[in-house]
Amino acid sequence: MKKSLLWLLIMILVVSMIATFSLAGCKKEEVAGEEAVEEEAVEEEVAEEEAVEEEVAEEEVEVELGPEVEITMLNYLDITSPEAAVWDATVEAFNAKYPNITLTIENSFGDAYHQKLAALAGAGDLPDVMYLWPDGRSIEIYKNELTEDLYPFLGADKDKYTPSAVAPQYGGKLNELPITAGTACHVLYVNTKILDDLGLSMPATYEEFVAMVEPISAAGLYPILMPNKAAWVMQSCLFSALVGRICGQEWIDKVLTGETAFTDQEFVDSLALVADLYETGLLPPQSIQLEYGDGPNLFATGRSPFMIDGDWRVGALTPLLTEEEQADFELAVFPDIVGQKGVSGSTAGVASTGFGMKAGLTGDKADAAWKWISFFAGPEASELRFVEEGMIPNYIMDLSVYEDVQPLVVKRAAFYAEVSTNTSVLDAVITGDPIELINSGLQQLALGDITPEKLAADIEAAMELVR
Amino acid sequence: MDRVGKLYKNIQRSGFLVLNFIVIFVSVFGQIPLGFGLAYLIYRKSVKGSGFFQAMVFLPMVISTIIIGILWSKMFSPIGVVPRIIQAITNNPNYSMTIMNSKQLAMIPIGFVLLWVYTGTYLIIFLANLQNIDPNIIEAAQIDGATDGQIFIKIIVPQLYGVIVLTSILAISGSLRSFDLLFTMTGGGPAYYTNLLAIYMYNYSFIHYNYGVGSAISTVMVILSIVLVILVRFVRRKVETMGA
Known part of the structure; x- marks a missing residue:
């Protein structure tokens, strides 16, 4: 009984499948005819759409944006x-x-x-x-x-x-x-109004600069404002320029290859000058605790007649000063140093x-x-x-077409023409341990924690490993 | 060997191990006793408005350490609030705060901030454990005529040996990996005055890409942690043996 039922079921399935396929075949033929007509209509529509898209594309060719x-x-x-x-x-x-x-x-x-x-x-x-x-x-x-x-x-x-x-x-x-x-990494920003008020003028030599400490400090101002809590600031914005000035670019090129050494007297003198900046009070002790970002505000509010920073700081100073106030600000470089081998008036740049x-x-x-x-x-x-x-x-x-620019911006443009020589910024040519030693060592020098000779010897030892 | 030699030379040069021990000292002998003491004051109801007091001490813990680092860095800056307050108190407008310029004193502001930030954590841990002590024991001791000092030394402290050890281990491991607060507050400077192991490791690994020296410093940190934790457990056993 069960067997006959199973056979019956199979038979029904087979017959139904045959019927389905044969009917489907008939339908397919009928549909094929209908589809042919529809396809023609669709093709016409697509062709029309493409024609419209092409027209739009032709119109938009100038502002083709590409994908998101x-x-x-x-x-x-x-x-x-x-x-x-x-x-x-x-x-x-x-x-x-x-x-x-x-x-x-x-x-x-x-x-x-x-x-x-x-x-x-x-x-x-x-x-x-x-x-x-x-x-x-x-x-x-x-x-x-x-x-x-x-x-x-x-x-x-x-x-x-x-x-x-x-x-x-x-x-x-x-x-x-x-x-x-x-980029000029060293710029000596000058507030000429404060200098005039104090009866001072731009120093031509380092000695003249040091002589200004007393009258400026007596007025309750920082002789030079250089916030250098971040270790790179002293090296990048001042020391590199001092090395370029005291040792000369040729010496810098040679020290990288080992033809000269960091223990040479001229480099030791450069380090000694940094120590001297703090000893003489040109750089007050608190400058090593000031955040780099504090500089422009303090300078713009007349806390010092001088600020040392990079040329990029013009962008931060300009909005803090009115056009009239900007007339009192100048861009210069560190004054000449006795015995310098580098070019007078040079800065350090990258x-x-x-x-x-x-x-x-x-x-x-x-x-x-x-x-x-x-x-x-x-x-x-x-x-x-x-x-x-x-x-x-x-x-x-063509920059001459821009007439309505801020006075300090014009002075920045003029600064590049006045400063003819750019010496190397040390962290652009020295990396790794030696530059780490220079950056931290300059802070140690400022704090009287190391002698210029010892620091120079440490830097040379570190440099020997990477040359 | 070259890396180990380099590391040893740098340790000598910067003395950062000493700085790490200062942080550990402040944590273990500053934060824990202070947290314990404040928790005990609240537990004995010696402070009015204990809920508010508790919240205030714990408050720094809910602020990001990065924010705290920046905040206190600004406060201790020569043009910050702290020097201004000192100027006002001493009536000396020319006062300039240069405490961070001293190798010996540069860690003091950091120690102060470490106390301010983390004492709240230990206060909560100790307070929770103090509240688990059966008040009947203290009551019985008081009936027997024990003074407050005797209750504290003979009853409270022995019951919290385990917590003291736990907090010490937390403080030591936390101090050795201490990075975020100091990094944002001083960056390890000026010079190497606040340069801890973790900052040194970070500088070598991610500034100079010298992963060899960086991993060597990390290994030193792990070894130091293990040694100090073993030391704490050893001290605990000694104290318990003496107590018994």
């Missing part, structure tokens, strides 16, 4: 500083030009920036674009080949930039696209900084990253930085 892309960015910016306004304007301009590119920005500044970048590099988690130095402070990133060479992206546009600023960087690559023609691209970026991400990098070094962003901060752009453009 998000790029991550680590930016070097003190968001509490007045320069932040220019940055915001730059990002706004970029967003308006490329609405399809979303910038995910993280801002950091000073040592914290370098530490963050180093930690991200160590973790293999670098952002798509990051602010970089041509050498020195970013050298480890380049040594580990963590950035993309920008020359292939730059292509023929290379001619639009100052040749020296787009010269090959570490490893013969363009690791970052510089935003200015160069090729400019700019954005670089993470190694391995391809496709739309790489295109979007390059759009940001070239925009930031390009005409729109350069114009904003020149007008507001006086940064002379790397991008070749």
Whole structure:
């Protein structure tokens, strides 16, 4: 009974399957006819749509944006500083030009920036674009080949930039696209009104500078304002210029290869001068406890007739001063030092900084990253930085058309013409243990914790290991 | 061997082991006794508004240590609040705070901040354990004529040996890995005056990418932790044996 039921079921299934296939076949033939008619109609519709799209594409060819892309960015910016306004304007301009590119920005500044970048590099988690130095402070990133060479992206546009600023960087690559023609890391900012009030004038020599300590201190002011709690400030903004002045650029070039030594008398004299700055009171002891960011506000509020910092500080000072007040401020360099071998009136400078691209970026991400990098070094962003901060752009453009710029910005532009010689900034040419020793050692010197001779010997010993 | 030699040379140069021991000392002999003392005051109801008092002491623990570091760095700055207060108290407008410029005194502000931040944690731990002590025992001791001091030394402290050891271990390990607060407050400076092991390790590993020296420093930190924890347990056994 069960067997016959099973056979019956199988038979029903087989018959139903045959019936289904044969009916389906008939239907297919009928449908095929209907589909042919429908396909023709669809083809016509598609052709019409394509024609419309082509027309639209032709109209939109000038503003072709590409796909939606998000790029991550680590930016070097003190968001509490007045320069932040220019940055915001730059990002706004970029967003308006490329609405399809979303910038995910993280801002950091000073040592914290370098530490963050180093930690991200160590973790293999670098952002798509990051602010970089041509050498020195970013050298480890380049040594580990963590950035993309920008020359292939730059292509023929290379001619639009100052040749020296787009010269090959570490490893013969363009690791970052510089935003200015160069950076003067040492500037002696002068408040001439305070000097006039005190009956003083610009010192021509170091001795004259030291002689000013007493009248300035008696007026309750800092003789020189140089907040250098961060160890790099003394080395980058003053000591490098002093080495360039006392030892000369030739000596610096030779000490890197071992032809001269850090124990040479001229370098020891440079260290001794730093100690002397504190001993004579030109740099007050509390300057080693002042945060780097404190400088512009203290200087703008008349707490000192002199401030030592980099040329970038014009951007922070300008918004703090009215145009009338800016007339009382000048940009100069440290006065001459007896026995100096370097060029009188020189400063220390580096090729400019700019954005670089993470190694391995391809496709739309790489295109979007390059759009940001070239925009930031390009005409729109350069114009904003020149007008507001006086940064002379790397991008070749006619600056004479900008008449309505701040007085201090004009003075910054004039400063580059007056200072003919740039010597090396030490942290741009020395890395690792030796620069760590120099940075910390300069603070030890200031605190009377080490002698110039001992520090010079320590630096030379550390340098011998890396030469 | 080269790395070990380099590390030894750097230890000699900066003396950062001494700085780490200062932090451990402040933690073990500052935060714990202070936390214990404050908890005991609250437990014995010697303080009015104990809830508010407790909240105030614990408050720094709910603030990020990074924020605390930046905050106190600004407070101790030559243009900060602390020098201004001293100027007002001493009536000396020319007073300038340069305590951090002294190798011997640079750790004092840090010690103060460490006490301010972490005492609250130990207060909570001790208070919770004090509340577990049977009040009948204290009452019985009082009926027997025991003084407050005797109750504290003979009853309270022995019952909290385990907690004291636990907090000591927490303090020691916390001190050795202490990084965030000091890093934001001083960055290890000026010179090497506040450069602890962890900051040194960070600098070598992530600034100079010298992972060899960085990992050697980490190893020293782990070994030191283990040695100090063994020492604490040894002291506990000795004290318990003496008590018995």
